[in-house]
Amino acid sequence: MSPGSDAEFDIHDPQPLLIVISGPSGAGKDTVMQRMQERGLPFLFVVTATTRPMRPGEVNGRDYFFVSKEEFARMINEDELIEHAIVYGDYKGIPKQQVREALESGKDVVMRIDVQGAETVRKMAPEALMIFISTESEAELVQRLQTRKTETADSLAIRIATARKELKRVQAFDYMIVNRDFHLDETVDIIRAIIEAEHHRVKPRKVTL
Numbered sequence: 001m002s003p004g005s006d007a008e009f010d011i012h013d014p015q016p017l018l019i020v021i022s023g024p025s026g027a028g029k030d031t032v033m034q035r036m037q038e039r040g041l042p043f044l045f046v047v048t049a050t051t052r053p054m055r056p057g058e059v060n061g062r063d064y065f066f067v068s069k070e071e072f073a074r075m076i077n078e079d080e081l082i083e084h085a086i087v088y089g090d091y092k093g094i095p096k097q098q099v100r101e102a103l104e105s106g107k108d109v110v111m112r113i114d115v116q117g118a119e120t121v122r123k124m125a126p127e128a129l130m131i132f133i134s135t136e137s138e139a140e141l142v143q144r145l146q147t148r149k150t151e152t153a154d155s156l157a158i159r160i161a162t163a164r165k166e167l168k169r170v171q172a173f174d175y176m177i178v179n180r181d182f183h184l185d186e187t188v189d190i191i192r193a194i195i196e197a198e199h200h201r202v203k204p205r206k207v208t209l
Contacts, residue, residue: 017108018125018207022118023133024163026144028179029112035188044102046111052090083120088159115166127205129198132173
């Protein structure tokens, strides 16, 4: 191309992103997702199905789809889940059709998954945008879990041990955000900035499921 000539650029159509919000228990994934929804961000939020009991303040269909183990088994048998796993004794999984319909809408899709499930999604959709939510230190993570007081001592011990192990999996992700106490909106702003930057990549992510 000679100097001064008009350049022709291949301007790609904006591709919807599949955004995975993950991290250890206690890092604040649920709270971050809730604030993103409260702020009316222009994303489609995928709701995870789980067999665990509903906690105070949670809403079925918003926080999770709370289903019986029998219903979850049916979803597995009929191949309705992108991924599923046993998490602290309960089953969790992402409904496949919900994600496909969301991506087809052309909007960015956000889903919250535990670390084990996130790595499964990475294998199925290598172009997914993986964001790891963490605390400033392992000690802070343990303190948050202890403060919640939502389970027995035995269950808490398992959750803490698992969370410590999950912290070491950060290298499997694209970005890591420290979700500091009393800085929730800052965490959400960083996520928004990452997503905005990803839409300006020269080689956009193209997600297929």
